[in-house]
Amino acid sequence: MSGTRREAVWQGWVALLALLAALAWPLISAGGARTYLLSAGSNAVLAALLIVVAVVAGLGAAASSVGNLVILLGAAVATAWVIHLLPSIALIAPASQLGRGELIAATSGFWALVVLAWLLSWLLVRRLAEIEASRRGARFVLNISVPLIFGLWIVLFWELVVRSFAVPFVILPPPSAIWTRLITSVPTLAVDFRQTFLKAVLAGYAIGCGSGFLVAIAVDRVPFLKRGLLPVGNLVSALPLVAIAPIMVMWFGFDWQSKAAVVVAMTFFPMLINTLAGLAASETMERDLMHTYAANYRQSLLKLRLPAALPFIFNALKINSTLAMIGAIVAEFFGTPIVGMGFRISTEVGRMNTDMVWAEIAVAALAGSVFYGVVALVERASTFWHPSFRQP
Amino acid sequence: MSAATITGSLPARASLGARFVGSRFFAVAVVVIGIVIVWYAGAFLLDAPFQRYLDSRANVERTPVEFLRATFNQPKPTLPTPHQVAVDTFNSTILVNPTKPSSLLFHAWVTLSSTLAGFISGTLLGVLIAVGIVHLKSLDKSLMPWIISSQTIPILAIAPMVIVVLAAVGVTGLIPKALISTYLSFFPVTVGMVKGLRSPAPIHLDLMRTYNSSRWQVFWKLRVPASLPFLFTSMKVAVAAALVGAIVAELPTGAVAGIGAKLLVGSYYSQSIQMWSALVVGSLMAALLVTAVGIVERLVTRRMGARPS
Numbered sequence: 001m002s003g004t005r006r007e008a009v010w011q012g013w014v015a016l017l018a019l020l021a022a023l024a025w026p027l028i029s030a031g032g033a034r035t036y037l038l039s040a041g042s043n044a045v046l047a048a049l050l051i052v053v054a055v056v057a058g059l060g061a062a063a064s065s066v067g068n069l070v071i072l073l074g075a076a077v078a079t080a081w082v083i084h085l086l087p088s089i090a091l092i093a094p095a096s097q098l099g100r101g102e103l104i105a106a107t108s109g110f111w112a113l114v115v116l117a118w119l120l121s122w123l124l125v126r127r128l129a130e131i132e133a134s135r136r137g138a139r140f141v142l143n144i145s146v147p148l149i150f151g152l153w154i155v156l157f158w159e160l161v162v163r164s165f166a167v168p169f170v171i172l173p174p175p176s177a178i179w180t181r182l183i184t185s186v187p188t189l190a191v192d193f194r195q196t197f198l199k200a201v202l203a204g205y206a207i208g209c210g211s212g213f214l215v216a217i218a219v220d221r222v223p224f225l226k227r228g229l230l231p232v233g234n235l236v237s238a239l240p241l242v243a244i245a246p247i248m249v250m251w252f253g254f255d256w257q258s259k260a261a262v263v264v265a266m267t268f269f270p271m272l273i274n275t276l277a278g279l280a281a282s283e284t285m286e287r288d289l290m291h292t293y294a295a296n297y298r299q300s301l302l303k304l305r306l307p308a309a310l311p312f313i314f315n316a317l318k319i320n321s322t323l324a325m326i327g328a329i330v331a332e333f334f335g336t337p338i339v340g341m342g343f344r345i346s347t348e349v350g351r352m353n354t355d356m357v358w359a360e361i362a363v364a365a366l367a368g369s370v371f372y373g374v375v376a377l378v379e380r381a382s383t384f385w386h387p388s389f390r391q392p
Numbered sequence: 393m394s395a396a397t398i399t400g401s402l403p404a405r406a407s408l409g410a411r412f413v414g415s416r417f418f419a420v421a422v423v424v425i426g427i428v429i430v431w432y433a434g435a436f437l438l439d440a441p442f443q444r445y446l447d448s449r450a451n452v453e454r455t456p457v458e459f460l461r462a463t464f465n466q467p468k469p470t471l472p473t474p475h476q477v478a479v480d481t482f483n484s485t486i487l488v489n490p491t492k493p494s495s496l497l498f499h500a501w502v503t504l505s506s507t508l509a510g511f512i513s514g515t516l517l518g519v520l521i522a523v524g525i526v527h528l529k530s531l532d533k534s535l536m537p538w539i540i541s542s543q544t545i546p547i548l549a550i551a552p553m554v555i556v557v558l559a560a561v562g563v564t565g566l567i568p569k570a571l572i573s574t575y576l577s578f579f580p581v582t583v584g585m586v587k588g589l590r591s592p593a594p595i596h597l598d599l600m601r602t603y604n605s606s607r608w609q610v611f612w613k614l615r616v617p618a619s620l621p622f623l624f625t626s627m628k629v630a631v632a633a634a635l636v637g638a639i640v641a642e643l644p645t646g647a648v649a650g651i652g653a654k655l656l657v658g659s660y661y662s663q664s665i666q667m668w669s670a671l672v673v674g675s676l677m678a679a680l681l682v683t684a685v686g687i688v689e690r691l692v693t694r695r696m697g698a699r700p701s
Binding site: 125143146149150151154170172227228232238239240242251322330333334335345349352357372 | 530
C-alpha cells in the first residue's frame with residue numbers, strides 16, 4: 001500500500017512544525033512574564049531531544065521496530081509533558097478575563113505541544129495498525145492497544161479543553177472530577193446498581209428472552225401462526241416500546257417489578273422473531289438427512305435446528321442486553337423508590353450535580369459493556385463452528 | 393413434496409376460499425384478531441375488580457351484560473379496551489384542529505420533526521464515518537471498537553441530561569432532541585455502510601484495477617452502488633431508533649409538546665386512555681417511517697436497474 005505510506009509522512013512534517021512552534025512560542029505569557037519550554041531545565045532539554053528524534057523517525061517512510069519504539073517514547077514523553085503542564089495552564093482561564101482566542105494566543109506554546117503529542121500518537125496508531133502480527137498474543141495486544149490509545153486521547157482532550165478553557169462544571173465536568181466522584185460515592189452507586197441492574201434488568205432479561213424463546217418454539221410447530229405472527233412481531237419490534245414505561249409503572253408500582261416488566265416487553269419480540277428465523281435456518285438437505293435417520297420432532301429440534309438457530313438466538317441476546325439496560329433506566333424516570341440508576345440520573349440532573357450523573361453513566365456503560373461482553377463470550381464458546389468465528 | 397410440484401404443474405386451481413385461507417393476509421388478520429380478543433380479556437381481568445368495587449359502593453345491581461359494558465367503558469381504566477383507545481385516537485386526531493395542543497397530530501408533528509432532523513443528520517454522520525473507516529486503516533482499528541462499545545452504553549439514559557444541560561446553555565427546542573436521535577441512528581448506518589462499502593467481491597475490485605480507475609472512481613462506481621441495499625436496511629433500523637430517541641428526549645423538557653410529553657402528562661394524571669392513544673399514534677408513526685424508507689428503497693433500486701424482488 002504505497003498510498004498509505006505517502007499519507008503517513010504529512011503527519012511527520014506537521015509534527016515537525018508543531019515541534020518548532022512549541023520550542024519558539026511561549027508556553028504561558030501571563031502579564032509580562034513568559035515561560036518557554038526549554039527554560040524548565042535539563043530534564044526539559046532531554047525530553048525535547050527525545051521528541052525531536054521521534055519526529056525525525058516519523059518522517060522516515062520505512063516502518064521499523066526501532067522507529068516505532070522511538071515514536072512510542074516520543075509520544076509518551078510529549079503526552080506526559082502536556083499532562084504535567086495542565087495544572088498551571090488551568091490556572092490562567094479563571095484568573096483572567098480573556099476570550100477563547102486570546103487564551104489560545106497566551107498559551108500558544110502549550111497548544112503546539114498538544115498538537116505535537118497528538119500527531120505523534122496518531123503516527124504511532126498508524127504504525128501499529130499496519131503491523132501484521134503473526135502470533136496470537138501479539139495480535140491481541142495490538143488489537144487492544146490501538147483503540148486504547150485512541151480512547152485515552154479522547155479523555156485527555158476532554159480534560160484539556162474543559163480545564164484550560166474553564167468550561168462551566170454544570171455543562172461538562174472534566175473526567176478527573178468524574179473519577180473522583182466515582183470513587184468517593186461507591187456505596188451509593190452500588191445500591192443503585194443492585195436496584196437497577198441486579199433486580200430489574202436481570203429479571204426482566206431472563207423472563208423476556210426466556211418467554212420469547214419458548215413462544216417461538218411453540219409457534220414454530222404451527223405454520224399458520226408463524227406466518228401470521230412474523231409480520232406482527234417485525235412491526236412490534238420497530239415500535240417505540242420504551243414508551244409503555246409509564247403504563248407499566250401504573251400497573252406494577254414503583255419498585256423494580258415495573259422496570260422488569262418494561263424490560264420483558266422490550267426483549268420479548270426481538271427474541272421471538274430471531275428464534276423463529278433461526279429455526280428456519282437449517283437447510284432442507286440437513287432436515288431430509290434427519291428424516292432419513294427417522295429422527296422424531298424432538299431429536300431434530302435438539303440436534304439440528306436449535307444448534308443451527310444459535311447464531312440468531314445470540315444475536316437477539318446481544319441486542320436485548322442493550323435494550324434491557326435502556327428499558328430499566330428509562331422506566332425509572334417515571335417513578336421509583338428513592339434508589340436506582342435512572343432515579344439518580346434524573347434527580348442529580350435537577351440538582352446540577354453533573355459529575356454524579358456522569359459517574360452513574362460510567363457505571364451503566366461499564367455494566368452494559370460487561371453484559372454484552374459476557375454474552376459475546378458465551379456465543380464464542382457455543383457457536384465456535386460458525387464461519388464468522390473461524391480464523392482465516 | 394406434494395404431487396403438484398412433482399408433476400411440475402401449478403397446484404391445481406385451489407378454490408378462492410382455500411387460497412384466501414392460505415394467504416399471509418389471512419394469517420396476519422387472525423393473529424391480530426386474536427390479540428384484540430386477548431386484549432379484551434385482559435381488560436376485563438384488570439378492570440372488573442374496580443367496577444365491582446364501584447358498584448358495591450353505589451349499591452347498583454347489574455345484569456352481566458350491563459356489568460361488562462360498564463367495565464369496558466370506565467373513564468380511567470387500568471387497561472383501556474381497544475375500542476376506547478380507537479375512539480380516543482380518532483377524536484384527538486381527526487376531530488380536533490391539528491394546530492391546537494389538544495390534538496395528537498400536533499404532538500406527533502413535534503416528535504416527527506425532531507425525529508427527521510436527527511435521522512437525516514445521523515444518517516449523514518454514519519455514512520461519513522463509514523467512508524472514513526473503509527478508507528483509513530488506522531481509523532478502522534482505533535474507531536470501530538469504540539463505535540461498537542458506544543452502543544452498549546444505555547445512551548437514552550443520558551438523554552435527559554443532554555436536554556437539561558443544553559437548556560442551561562440556552563439551546564432549546566428541536567436541536568437537543570435531534571442530537572439524541574442522531575446519536576441513536578448513526579450507529580446502525582455506520583455498521584451497515586462499512587459492511588456495504590466492503591461488500592464488492594475482490595473480482596470486481598480487480599476489474600476496476602484493470603480499468604486503471606482511481607480510488608475516487610472505485611468509490612463512486614463500485615462501492616457506493618454495492619452498499620445501497622445495506623444502507624437502506626440499516627436506515628430502517630435507524631429511523632425507528634431515531635423515533636425512540638425523540639420520544640425519550642421529550643420526557644424531561646417539562647412535558648411541553650410531543651408524544652413523549654403526552655405520555656408523561658398522561659402518567660401524571662393517570663389518564664390511561666390518552667396514554668394508550670399517544671402510544672398508538674407513536675406506533676403508527678414508526679410504521680409509516682419504516683414504510684417510507686422502504687418505498688424510497690424500492691424507487692432507488694428500480695432506478696439503478698435492480699430487478700424487483
